[in-house]
Amino acid sequence: MTTNGPVLVLVGPPGSGKSTIGRMAAERLGVGFRDFDDDMAAEHGKEAGDLVVDLGRERFQQLEHELLIRVLPQHDGVLALGGGTPTAPGVPDLLKPYSVVFLDVDLDHLLKREGLVALHPWLLPNPRAHLKQMLADRRPIYTQVADATVETNGRDPQDILEDVLAAMPVR
Template sequence: MSTNGPVLVLVGPPGSGKSTIGKMAAERLGVGFRDFDDDMTAEHGKEAGELVVDFGRERFQELEYELLVRVLPKHDGVLALGGGTPTAPGVPELLNPYHVVFLDVDLEHLLKREGLVALHPWLLPNPRAHLRQMLTDRRPIYTEVADAIVPTNGRAPEDILEDVLAAMPVR
Protein backbone atom coordinates (compact mmCIF):
# COMPACT_ATOMS: atom_id res chain seq x y z
CA MET A 1 0.00 0.00 0.00
CA SER A 2 1.16 3.51 -0.80
CA THR A 3 2.14 5.88 1.99
CA ASN A 4 1.13 8.94 -0.05
CA GLY A 5 -2.51 9.21 -0.98
CA PRO A 6 -5.81 7.96 0.33
CA VAL A 7 -5.97 5.52 3.23
CA LEU A 8 -9.17 4.17 1.67
CA VAL A 9 -10.77 4.37 -1.77
CA LEU A 10 -14.41 3.34 -2.19
CA VAL A 11 -15.79 2.08 -5.50
CA GLY A 12 -19.22 0.87 -6.55
CA PRO A 13 -22.21 1.82 -8.65
CA PRO A 14 -24.21 5.00 -8.08
CA GLY A 15 -26.37 4.48 -5.01
CA SER A 16 -24.10 1.89 -3.37
CA GLY A 17 -23.35 4.19 -0.43
CA LYS A 18 -19.85 5.41 -1.29
CA SER A 19 -20.44 8.95 -0.03
CA THR A 20 -22.37 7.92 3.07
CA ILE A 21 -19.92 5.21 4.12
CA GLY A 22 -16.95 7.32 3.04
CA LYS A 23 -17.93 10.19 5.32
CA MET A 24 -18.52 7.80 8.22
CA ALA A 25 -15.17 6.05 7.63
CA ALA A 26 -13.31 9.35 7.42
CA GLU A 27 -14.83 10.50 10.70
CA ARG A 28 -13.97 7.22 12.42
CA LEU A 29 -10.41 7.27 11.06
CA GLY A 30 -9.90 10.95 11.86
CA VAL A 31 -9.09 11.89 8.25
CA GLY A 32 -10.70 14.00 5.53
CA PHE A 33 -13.33 12.81 3.09
CA ARG A 34 -13.32 13.59 -0.62
CA ASP A 35 -15.99 12.81 -3.22
CA PHE A 36 -14.41 12.54 -6.66
CA ASP A 37 -17.66 13.54 -8.39
CA ASP A 38 -17.44 16.86 -6.50
CA ASP A 39 -13.85 17.24 -7.72
CA MET A 40 -14.98 16.72 -11.32
CA THR A 41 -17.74 19.30 -10.88
CA ALA A 42 -15.36 21.82 -9.29
CA GLU A 43 -12.77 21.26 -12.02
CA HIS A 44 -15.14 21.52 -14.99
CA GLY A 45 -18.10 23.54 -13.69
CA LYS A 46 -20.73 20.89 -14.45
CA GLU A 47 -22.07 17.67 -12.96
CA ALA A 48 -20.59 14.42 -14.28
CA GLY A 49 -23.71 13.51 -16.26
CA GLU A 50 -23.62 16.84 -18.09
CA LEU A 51 -19.92 16.44 -18.82
CA VAL A 52 -20.55 13.04 -20.41
CA VAL A 53 -23.20 14.59 -22.66
CA ASP A 54 -20.96 17.57 -23.53
CA PHE A 55 -17.72 15.68 -24.15
CA GLY A 56 -18.79 12.10 -24.82
CA ARG A 57 -17.86 9.07 -22.68
CA GLU A 58 -14.31 8.69 -24.02
CA ARG A 59 -13.24 12.30 -23.39
CA PHE A 60 -15.02 12.33 -20.03
CA GLN A 61 -13.01 9.29 -18.94
CA GLU A 62 -9.80 10.99 -20.07
CA LEU A 63 -10.73 13.98 -17.89
CA GLU A 64 -11.42 11.65 -14.95
CA TYR A 65 -8.04 9.97 -15.38
CA GLU A 66 -6.20 13.32 -15.64
CA LEU A 67 -7.83 14.65 -12.48
CA LEU A 68 -7.37 11.42 -10.55
CA VAL A 69 -3.63 11.50 -11.30
CA ARG A 70 -3.51 14.85 -9.47
CA VAL A 71 -5.93 13.98 -6.64
CA LEU A 72 -4.55 10.61 -5.51
CA PRO A 73 -1.14 11.73 -4.21
CA LYS A 74 -2.56 14.85 -2.53
CA HIS A 75 -5.48 13.38 -0.56
CA ASP A 76 -4.55 11.32 2.49
CA GLY A 77 -8.08 10.56 3.69
CA VAL A 78 -11.02 8.59 2.32
CA LEU A 79 -11.83 9.00 -1.37
CA ALA A 80 -15.17 7.99 -2.91
CA LEU A 81 -14.82 7.56 -6.66
CA GLY A 82 -17.57 8.19 -9.18
CA GLY A 83 -19.46 5.07 -10.16
CA GLY A 84 -17.82 4.86 -13.57
CA THR A 85 -14.38 6.18 -12.64
CA PRO A 86 -12.76 2.72 -12.19
CA THR A 87 -13.82 1.85 -15.77
CA ALA A 88 -11.77 4.68 -17.30
CA PRO A 89 -8.68 3.45 -19.15
CA GLY A 90 -5.63 3.52 -16.88
CA VAL A 91 -7.57 4.03 -13.65
CA PRO A 92 -7.27 0.43 -12.39
CA GLU A 93 -3.49 0.78 -12.56
CA LEU A 94 -3.63 4.12 -10.73
CA LEU A 95 -5.57 2.46 -7.91
CA ASN A 96 -3.08 -0.41 -7.44
CA PRO A 97 -1.06 1.15 -4.60
CA TYR A 98 -4.15 2.08 -2.56
CA HIS A 99 -6.56 0.13 -0.38
CA VAL A 100 -9.78 -0.13 -2.41
CA VAL A 101 -13.12 -1.44 -1.14
CA PHE A 102 -15.98 -2.30 -3.48
CA LEU A 103 -19.39 -1.55 -1.96
CA ASP A 104 -21.43 -4.24 -3.67
CA VAL A 105 -25.17 -3.86 -4.15
CA ASP A 106 -27.63 -5.81 -6.28
CA LEU A 107 -30.16 -4.46 -8.76
CA GLU A 108 -33.21 -4.78 -6.49
CA HIS A 109 -31.58 -2.82 -3.68
CA LEU A 110 -30.32 -0.15 -6.08
CA LEU A 111 -33.83 0.34 -7.42
CA LYS A 112 -35.09 0.94 -3.87
CA ARG A 113 -32.57 3.74 -3.24
CA GLU A 114 -34.60 6.90 -2.97
CA GLY A 115 -33.63 9.64 -5.40
CA LEU A 116 -31.23 7.51 -7.47
CA VAL A 117 -33.04 8.09 -10.76
CA ALA A 118 -33.47 11.81 -10.08
CA LEU A 119 -29.71 12.10 -9.43
CA HIS A 120 -28.85 10.07 -12.53
CA PRO A 121 -31.34 11.03 -15.27
CA TRP A 122 -29.36 8.98 -17.83
CA LEU A 123 -31.08 5.96 -16.26
CA LEU A 124 -34.35 7.00 -17.91
CA PRO A 125 -36.57 5.85 -19.55
CA ASN A 126 -35.86 2.35 -18.21
CA PRO A 127 -33.89 2.48 -14.93
CA ARG A 128 -34.07 -1.29 -14.38
CA ALA A 129 -32.53 -2.11 -17.77
CA HIS A 130 -29.86 0.58 -17.50
CA LEU A 131 -28.86 -0.43 -13.98
CA ARG A 132 -28.82 -4.13 -14.84
CA GLN A 133 -26.49 -3.49 -17.78
CA MET A 134 -24.31 -1.12 -15.75
CA LEU A 135 -23.89 -3.69 -12.96
CA THR A 136 -23.12 -6.43 -15.49
CA ASP A 137 -20.51 -4.27 -17.24
CA ARG A 138 -18.87 -2.74 -14.17
CA ARG A 139 -18.90 -5.51 -11.54
CA PRO A 140 -15.83 -7.30 -12.99
CA ILE A 141 -13.87 -4.03 -12.96
CA TYR A 142 -14.95 -3.14 -9.41
CA THR A 143 -13.91 -6.63 -8.32
CA GLU A 144 -10.59 -6.38 -10.14
CA VAL A 145 -9.55 -3.09 -8.49
CA ALA A 146 -10.82 -3.99 -5.01
CA ASP A 147 -8.80 -5.39 -2.14
CA ALA A 148 -12.08 -6.20 -0.37
CA ILE A 149 -15.74 -6.50 -1.30
CA VAL A 150 -18.36 -5.43 1.23
CA PRO A 151 -22.00 -6.33 0.52
CA THR A 152 -24.48 -3.54 1.25
CA ASN A 153 -27.82 -5.15 0.37
CA GLY A 154 -30.39 -4.31 3.03
CA ARG A 155 -27.71 -3.52 5.62
CA ALA A 156 -27.47 -0.59 8.01
CA PRO A 157 -24.70 1.91 7.20
CA GLU A 158 -23.08 1.25 10.61
CA ASP A 159 -22.76 -2.47 9.82
CA ILE A 160 -21.31 -1.75 6.37
CA LEU A 161 -18.83 0.67 7.95
CA GLU A 162 -17.64 -1.99 10.41
CA ASP A 163 -16.93 -4.38 7.52
CA VAL A 164 -15.12 -1.69 5.54
CA LEU A 165 -12.93 -0.80 8.50
CA ALA A 166 -12.28 -4.46 9.31
CA ALA A 167 -11.04 -4.96 5.73
CA MET A 168 -8.44 -2.21 6.02
CA PRO A 169 -4.80 -3.07 6.47
CA VAL A 170 -3.29 -2.38 9.89
CA ARG A 171 -1.69 1.07 9.88
Protein backbone atom coordinates (compact mmCIF):
# COMPACT_ATOMS: atom_id res chain seq x y z
CA MET A 1 0.00 0.00 0.00
CA THR A 2 1.15 3.53 -0.70
CA THR A 3 1.13 6.50 1.68
CA ASN A 4 0.06 9.02 -0.98
CA GLY A 5 -3.58 8.98 -1.94
CA PRO A 6 -6.74 7.57 -0.44
CA VAL A 7 -6.62 5.52 2.77
CA LEU A 8 -9.61 3.59 1.43
CA VAL A 9 -11.26 3.18 -1.98
CA LEU A 10 -14.76 1.70 -2.18
CA VAL A 11 -15.99 -0.08 -5.30
CA GLY A 12 -19.27 -1.78 -6.15
CA PRO A 13 -22.36 -1.42 -8.29
CA PRO A 14 -24.66 1.60 -8.12
CA GLY A 15 -26.78 1.29 -5.00
CA SER A 16 -24.31 -0.86 -3.04
CA GLY A 17 -23.78 1.83 -0.40
CA LYS A 18 -20.41 3.26 -1.43
CA SER A 19 -21.34 6.86 -0.64
CA THR A 20 -23.13 6.08 2.61
CA ILE A 21 -20.43 3.75 3.94
CA GLY A 22 -17.70 6.01 2.56
CA ARG A 23 -18.97 9.01 4.51
CA MET A 24 -19.26 6.92 7.66
CA ALA A 25 -15.75 5.49 7.22
CA ALA A 26 -14.26 8.93 6.60
CA GLU A 27 -15.89 10.27 9.75
CA ARG A 28 -14.65 7.33 11.82
CA LEU A 29 -11.12 7.63 10.40
CA GLY A 30 -11.03 11.41 10.75
CA VAL A 31 -10.36 12.01 7.06
CA GLY A 32 -12.21 13.59 4.16
CA PHE A 33 -14.70 11.84 1.90
CA ARG A 34 -14.86 12.15 -1.86
CA ASP A 35 -17.48 10.75 -4.24
CA PHE A 36 -15.96 10.22 -7.68
CA ASP A 37 -19.35 10.59 -9.41
CA ASP A 38 -19.53 14.09 -7.90
CA ASP A 39 -16.04 14.81 -9.25
CA MET A 40 -17.15 13.70 -12.72
CA ALA A 41 -20.25 15.91 -12.53
CA ALA A 42 -18.23 18.92 -11.35
CA GLU A 43 -15.63 18.39 -14.06
CA HIS A 44 -18.06 17.88 -16.94
CA GLY A 45 -21.22 19.73 -15.89
CA LYS A 46 -23.54 16.71 -15.91
CA GLU A 47 -24.34 13.77 -13.67
CA ALA A 48 -22.38 10.59 -14.44
CA GLY A 49 -25.48 8.72 -15.69
CA ASP A 50 -26.28 11.51 -18.15
CA LEU A 51 -22.68 11.65 -19.33
CA VAL A 52 -22.75 7.93 -20.14
CA VAL A 53 -25.91 8.41 -22.19
CA ASP A 54 -24.59 11.53 -23.96
CA LEU A 55 -21.00 10.47 -24.62
CA GLY A 56 -21.22 6.69 -24.79
CA ARG A 57 -19.52 4.29 -22.39
CA GLU A 58 -16.12 4.28 -24.12
CA ARG A 59 -15.62 8.08 -24.06
CA PHE A 60 -17.05 8.29 -20.54
CA GLN A 61 -14.54 5.70 -19.34
CA GLN A 62 -11.68 7.65 -20.96
CA LEU A 63 -12.77 10.72 -19.00
CA GLU A 64 -13.02 8.68 -15.78
CA HIS A 65 -9.50 7.37 -16.26
CA GLU A 66 -8.10 10.85 -16.94
CA LEU A 67 -9.79 12.34 -13.87
CA LEU A 68 -8.85 9.43 -11.60
CA ILE A 69 -5.17 9.93 -12.47
CA ARG A 70 -5.49 13.44 -11.01
CA VAL A 71 -7.74 12.57 -8.06
CA LEU A 72 -5.86 9.62 -6.58
CA PRO A 73 -2.68 11.46 -5.54
CA GLN A 74 -4.67 14.53 -4.35
CA HIS A 75 -7.11 12.84 -1.98
CA ASP A 76 -5.85 11.29 1.25
CA GLY A 77 -9.25 10.27 2.66
CA VAL A 78 -11.96 7.83 1.60
CA LEU A 79 -12.85 7.68 -2.08
CA ALA A 80 -16.08 6.12 -3.38
CA LEU A 81 -15.68 5.29 -7.06
CA GLY A 82 -18.50 5.30 -9.57
CA GLY A 83 -20.03 1.89 -10.14
CA GLY A 84 -18.40 1.44 -13.53
CA THR A 85 -15.12 3.20 -12.82
CA PRO A 86 -13.12 0.02 -12.03
CA THR A 87 -14.14 -1.38 -15.44
CA ALA A 88 -12.53 1.49 -17.36
CA PRO A 89 -9.37 0.45 -19.21
CA GLY A 90 -6.29 1.13 -17.07
CA VAL A 91 -8.19 1.78 -13.85
CA PRO A 92 -7.44 -1.60 -12.19
CA ASP A 93 -3.72 -0.80 -12.46
CA LEU A 94 -4.26 2.67 -10.98
CA LEU A 95 -5.96 1.09 -7.95
CA LYS A 96 -3.24 -1.48 -7.15
CA PRO A 97 -1.35 0.64 -4.58
CA TYR A 98 -4.47 1.44 -2.54
CA SER A 99 -6.66 -0.31 0.00
CA VAL A 100 -9.79 -1.25 -1.99
CA VAL A 101 -12.97 -2.78 -0.58
CA PHE A 102 -15.76 -4.16 -2.77
CA LEU A 103 -19.26 -3.57 -1.37
CA ASP A 104 -21.15 -6.52 -2.79
CA VAL A 105 -24.93 -6.54 -3.19
CA ASP A 106 -27.27 -8.92 -4.98
CA LEU A 107 -29.83 -8.11 -7.66
CA ASP A 108 -32.90 -8.27 -5.41
CA HIS A 109 -31.44 -5.80 -2.92
CA LEU A 110 -30.35 -3.45 -5.71
CA LEU A 111 -33.86 -3.40 -7.15
CA LYS A 112 -35.22 -2.29 -3.76
CA ARG A 113 -33.06 0.86 -3.75
CA GLU A 114 -35.29 3.90 -4.23
CA GLY A 115 -34.19 6.32 -6.92
CA LEU A 116 -31.60 3.99 -8.44
CA VAL A 117 -33.14 4.01 -11.92
CA ALA A 118 -33.69 7.77 -11.90
CA LEU A 119 -30.00 8.29 -11.08
CA HIS A 120 -28.87 5.88 -13.79
CA PRO A 121 -30.98 6.42 -16.94
CA TRP A 122 -28.92 3.87 -18.87
CA LEU A 123 -30.77 1.16 -16.89
CA LEU A 124 -33.96 1.83 -18.84
CA PRO A 125 -36.15 0.38 -20.28
CA ASN A 126 -35.56 -2.85 -18.33
CA PRO A 127 -33.73 -2.17 -15.04
CA ARG A 128 -33.82 -5.79 -13.85
CA ALA A 129 -32.20 -7.13 -17.04
CA HIS A 130 -29.61 -4.33 -17.13
CA LEU A 131 -28.69 -4.74 -13.47
CA LYS A 132 -28.47 -8.52 -13.77
CA GLN A 133 -26.08 -8.23 -16.73
CA MET A 134 -24.12 -5.42 -15.08
CA LEU A 135 -23.56 -7.51 -11.94
CA ALA A 136 -22.47 -10.50 -14.01
CA ASP A 137 -20.04 -8.38 -16.04
CA ARG A 138 -18.61 -6.28 -13.21
CA ARG A 139 -18.42 -8.64 -10.22
CA PRO A 140 -15.19 -10.31 -11.47
CA ILE A 141 -13.57 -6.91 -11.97
CA TYR A 142 -14.65 -5.65 -8.54
CA THR A 143 -13.24 -8.81 -7.01
CA GLN A 144 -10.00 -8.46 -8.96
CA VAL A 145 -9.31 -4.86 -7.85
CA ALA A 146 -10.41 -5.32 -4.22
CA ASP A 147 -8.34 -6.42 -1.26
CA ALA A 148 -11.55 -7.48 0.50
CA THR A 149 -15.25 -7.99 -0.20
CA VAL A 150 -17.98 -6.94 2.24
CA GLU A 151 -21.54 -8.15 1.72
CA THR A 152 -24.19 -5.44 2.11
CA ASN A 153 -27.42 -7.36 1.46
CA GLY A 154 -30.04 -6.32 4.00
CA ARG A 155 -27.40 -5.30 6.54
CA ASP A 156 -27.29 -2.31 8.85
CA PRO A 157 -24.82 0.34 7.60
CA GLN A 158 -23.02 0.35 10.97
CA ASP A 159 -22.33 -3.40 10.67
CA ILE A 160 -21.09 -2.94 7.11
CA LEU A 161 -18.81 -0.13 8.27
CA GLU A 162 -17.27 -2.34 10.96
CA ASP A 163 -16.49 -5.02 8.36
CA VAL A 164 -15.02 -2.45 5.95
CA LEU A 165 -12.78 -0.98 8.64
CA ALA A 166 -11.69 -4.47 9.76
CA ALA A 167 -10.75 -5.26 6.14
CA MET A 168 -8.41 -2.29 5.85
CA PRO A 169 -4.71 -3.07 6.21
CA VAL A 170 -2.91 -1.51 9.15
CA ARG A 171 -0.78 1.42 8.01
